[in-house]
Amino acid sequence: MVSRGFPEGFVWGTATAAHQVEGGNWNADWWDWEHRAGTPCVEPSLDACDHFHRYPEDIATIARLGLGSYRFGVEWARIEPEDGHFSRSALDHYRRMVSTCHEHGVAPVVTLHHFTTPRWVAAAGGWSEPDTAARFERYVDRVARHLGDEVSAWCTINEPNMVSTIGYLVGQFPPGIRDSATRNRVNEVFVDAHRRAVAAVRSHSTRPVGLTLAMQEMVAVADDPAGLDAAVRRVERARAGLEDPFLEAARGDDFIGVQTYTRERFGPDGRLHGEPGVPLTMMGYEFWPEALAPCIRRAWEQTGGVPVLVTENGISTDHDPDRIEYVRRALSGVLECIAEGIDVRGYTYWSLLDNFEWAYGYRPTFGLISVDRSTMERTVKPSAEWLGRVAQANALVD
Numbered sequence: 001m002v003s004r005g006f007p008e009g010f011v012w013g014t015a016t017a018a019h020q021v022e023g024g025n026w027n028a029d030w031w032d033w034e035h036r037a038g039t040p041c042v043e044p045s046l047d048a049c050d051h052f053h054r055y056p057e058d059i060a061t062i063a064r065l066g067l068g069s070y071r072f073g074v075e076w077a078r079i080e081p082e083d084g085h086f087s088r089s090a091l092d093h094y095r096r097m098v099s100t101c102h103e104h105g106v107a108p109v110v111t112l113h114h115f116t117t118p119r120w121v122a123a124a125g126g127w128s129e130p131d132t133a134a135r136f137e138r139y140v141d142r143v144a145r146h147l148g149d150e151v152s153a154w155c156t157i158n159e160p161n162m163v164s165t166i167g168y169l170v171g172q173f174p175p176g177i178r179d180s181a182t183r184n185r186v187n188e189v190f191v192d193a194h195r196r197a198v199a200a201v202r203s204h205s206t207r208p209v210g211l212t213l214a215m216q217e218m219v220a221v222a223d224d225p226a227g228l229d230a231a232v233r234r235v236e237r238a239r240a241g242l243e244d245p246f247l248e249a250a251r252g253d254d255f256i257g258v259q260t261y262t263r264e265r266f267g268p269d270g271r272l273h274g275e276p277g278v279p280l281t282m283m284g285y286e287f288w289p290e291a292l293a294p295c296i297r298r299a300w301e302q303t304g305g306v307p308v309l310v311t312e313n314g315i316s317t318d319h320d321p322d323r324i325e326y327v328r329r330a331l332s333g334v335l336e337c338i339a340e341g342i343d344v345r346g347y348t349y350w351s352l353l354d355n356f357e358w359a360y361g362y363r364p365t366f367g368l369i370s371v372d373r374s375t376m377e378r379t380v381k382p383s384a385e386w387l388g389r390v391a392q393a394n395a396l397v398d
Helices: 030-035 051-065 089-103 119-123 130-151 160-170 180-202 225-242 244-249 289-302 318-341 382-393
Strands: 011-015 069-075 108-113 155-158 209-216 219-221 255-260 263-267 308-312 344-350 370-373 378-380
Touching: 011 108, 011 308, 011 382, 030 255, 051 089, 051 378, 069 155, 069 209, 069 225, 069 344, 089 108, 089 130, 108 130, 155 180, 155 219, 155 255, 160 180, 180 209, 180 308, 209 244, 209 308, 219 225, 219 289, 225 244, 225 263, 225 289, 225 370, 225 378, 244 289, 255 289, 289 308, 289 318, 308 370
Parallel strands: 011 069, 011 344, 069 108, 108 155, 155 209, 209 255, 219 263, 255 308, 308 344
Antiparallel strands: 370 378
């Protein structure tokens, strides 16, 4: 029987991304994208959740709930608004956020790049330009020098596979390119940038550093052996572009951040729609919390045993009891992985706040806390209180 208790020192947390919550991030490529005609964005971010000013309140709430860590982003476009020019004011702002976490007994986990890139970097070729890796390294060095060991853990790049795939193959994220060769080149630049960033962080900090990767449970489906073989090949091709380069790049890191929300089903001819009878979330994909465990297993195996942090997992729903059910089932899978001997060191729920969900705008609600868009008033949801009880018990409580 799998224990309902988690290992001593297991880290419980929640997360945000700078652009999704701070507001007024006009110098980033995403601000331009969401205001440009012809993109898939349904609305702009504008003031977002005003977390840039309200972070003390939000961090205090994290602590009150009993969650021990907060993963948040520092915004490159604020810190280096023009090539080679760094803002001491912006750096000090993020240092105050780190200090506020410590004041409340919350471990600050900093993400150095979470989807958004300064406009000047985008104008110079963005992530398809190999020189971007060196520019990113310079920025990371400056941040790590300023924050140092005050940061409890560092995430170099959030889901580089989503930036490369959605931005350079599917064309739905900036810069809106649809070209497989460019996507492959972007993957290579991201791998180079990650490795440079790890070295830069380690030159100023002794804290753990790794990348975070979007992973889905990929399932081959067919009615006959030949069809199943073809479906398996489809899965292998998808993994080769989406996951494998980055899992290889994570070997030697201090952790690999697994970020999972659902599964993808593949038939002999490609991706399949959701299975009949399986409900969908507000994002349009399957309610499938069981996807987390196989992704943890794959990350552990493909990196050669690099410790795993679940750096994102959650659900977009306007029915809060579904959030509790989703997380309960996902955590049951985490416990199974731990029982198998996999070194899983923490679970981070996405997200702290109902925030700007990129091209989808503010309709999908992932947050443990709702935000009134007119007043910015926060309301803690029952699921947040439940997850806090789980964290404080360090066990999957009822």
